[in-house]
Amino acid sequence: MTDSLSADDAASALAAVDLGRRRMIDQVGLPSWYWAGLALGWVVLGVLADAGHPVLSAVATVLFGAAHATIAPRVLDGRHRTRRVAVRADLVSRRVPLLVVSFLVAVSALTVAAALATHADGARHPATLASVAAAAVILLGGPQLLAVVRRRAVRELSAA
Amino acid sequence: MSAARFDEVIHPSTRLAVVSLLAAGDWVDFGFVRDELGLSDSALSKQLATLEEAGYLVLERVTNERRRRVRVRLTPAGRTAFEGHVAALREMVGRAGLRTG
Numbered sequence: 001m002t003d004s005l006s007a008d009d010a011a012s013a014l015a016a017v018d019l020g021r022r023r024m025i026d027q028v029g030l031p032s033w034y035w036a037g038l039a040l041g042w043v044v045l046g047v048l049a050d051a052g053h054p055v056l057s058a059v060a061t062v063l064f065g066a067a068h069a070t071i072a073p074r075v076l077d078g079r080h081r082t083r084r085v086a087v088r089a090d091l092v093s094r095r096v097p098l099l100v101v102s103f104l105v106a107v108s109a110l111t112v113a114a115a116l117a118t119h120a121d122g123a124r125h126p127a128t129l130a131s132v133a134a135a136a137v138i139l140l141g142g143p144q145l146l147a148v149v150r151r152r153a154v155r156e157l158s159a160a
Numbered sequence: 161m162s163a164a165r166f167d168e169v170i171h172p173s174t175r176l177a178v179v180s181l182l183a184a185g186d187w188v189d190f191g192f193v194r195d196e197l198g199l200s201d202s203a204l205s206k207q208l209a210t211l212e213e214a215g216y217l218v219l220e221r222v223t224n225e226r227r228r229r230v231r232v233r234l235t236p237a238g239r240t241a242f243e244g245h246v247a248a249l250r251e252m253v254g255r256a257g258l259r260t261g
Contacts, residue, residue, distance in 0.1 A: 010253045011249075013249050014246070016173065017176065017180045017249075019180070025184075083224060084189040086186040087185055087186070091184055
């Protein structure tokens with residue numbers, strides 16, 4: 001068989017192998033429900049912060065943190081965006097969890113800064129406003145962050 | 161890195177496309193492979209049966225949210241055969257001085 005196979009045929013076969021990897025790289029990411037849940041939780045915490053019940057707000061924050069700590073280890077590696085595939089670890093950057101956590105830390109800082117700014121400006125519900133803005137950043141920016149990871153993985157594949 | 165070894169079972173284009181997908185995953189849902197490669201259920205089942213007979217993959221039936229799904233997973237032998245096949249193809253291309261990708 002190898003005798004009858006031309007180098008062009010072999011190159012075409014390798015292109016098919018490459019395409020398979022690219023298709024799987026397209027699956028790298030975090031589930032959409034993760035971003036949606038995070039954004040929703042953010043808004044709920046913002047509303048509670050404005051509601052004037054510090055104990056309730058503290059309990060909700062702890063619960064939110066605990067829920068995230070439970071879910072995050074299962075999804076933050078970026079290999080289980082859908083329930084249809086588990087991408088091989090060697091196709092996904094090991095820095096995805098750090099990248100996502102850094103993004104969330106930045107969004108947290110942004111939320112606090114936005115809440116302080118709107119409060120100083122006399123807004124009636126500064127935490128709510130800030131959390132809604134942060135939720136929008138999460139919903140739009142989170143998936144975009146993973147899109148950058150995918151593009152980089154494809155570039156590395158092409159360079160290999 | 162596996163030794164270069166051309167694999168007759170893997171090489172046919174549809175099977176190569178299937179194994180290339182599987183090799184990039186820990187497991188892949190049957191429906192995902194079918195949809196990505198534009199195959200019918202029966203056409204894919206036939207290819208998977210050939211690969212399963214060769215000991216290159218296993219089919220796992222799982223229940224997810226009350227739905228039964230079939231996951232496909234390469235065996236270590238299947239992964240070694242695939243890597244050897246890719247190495248053999250690279251050697252052929254390298255000998256001819258072609259560029260890929």
